Amino acid sequence: MKIYTRGGDKGQTRIYADKPVRVSKDDDILSCYGDIDELNSHIGVLISLSDIHQDYLQHIQQHLFQLGYVISATSSLHDNDVTALEQQIDALSNTLPEQTHFILPGGNHAAAQAHVCRTVCRRAERTLVRVARDHDVSAAALAYINRLSDYFFVLARSLNHQANIADVGVPTKA
Template identity: 40%
Template sequence: MKIYTKGGDEGNTSFYGGKRVLKNDLFVSAYGDVDELNSSIGITLSYLKNIHLNYGNKWWYRYFTKGKARKNIIKQLEKIQNDLFNIGFELATPLDQVKKKEKTGVFKNFVNDKDIKDLEVAIDSMQETLPPLDNFILPTGILPAAQLQLSRAICRRSERSIVTAAQEAEISKNILVYINRLSDYLFVLARFVHNVFDDKPEKMWDK
């Protein structure tokens, strides 16, 4: 199968079901931002899986690779990538078709209450280990932490795009809840990675 179809050469694309829309359609913009978010998380995943290429025998690298933390983070982020792909697919599917497919059981992978709960459990677990914040922190630190902060910012943009699209047509409420919770997860995970695996304190905003 060819990668290029030439069907979008005039600036339009298809939703699931065949409806043709312009590529600047609000829903196309929304799932485009979700795709960018997913790709940014992929950078963090690649880094964590190949961390030995960057830090060799540093003490925190040994702790990172032998402990459960790295494996748990990788597992969580891989699931999130799959969830985001499902969200993108759902945003590209008219809601009446989503409901129809869910009733017939054809599609069972759209984000649900359990997916949201998984994020909340992970947030609470990491939050218990972190020092309390009494100021804003700057989005910096070791590379995976800084990259997660970038993903958090992209997640917030994705949320804004989805809210804008939702003013034009109804979408599943779970999408909005999931994306909102995901930005919190990415913020806490960035802090967790920095505090556990870096020997320098978080950089605070100098008001």
């Protein structure tokens, strides 16, 4: 497969929806692709930092590619994918102390990277919502990306907890 085609040198590229169409490279659809791709890359960094949860994180990476397909063509994410993610969140949450306050991102390197994944995921979600205004995006895709940021939050807490690093709370106003 050739890496470059010169087809996008003038600021447009081809995407595949119901049929191939050319769109500007600053279109919300391409912004969404980029945000999801960036998230996928950050997950790759997270995988390199921790031996914990690697298989499930790679599973999420596969789902993010499917999410790209959802945006450009047909849906391949379903309600059961959202349910599976919720089960992972619940399983991790059950191993953690109760959260009683907002916490600061950080901790060990892997946990800090999970927080980066969470924030990039939130940006991807905002972009996906913009795309959904004008294009068919499944409810499952929107729910999945929303739940995914929750997963990264709980994963960050779990990685710190396993490393015996306490959450750092945000002080409340007096």
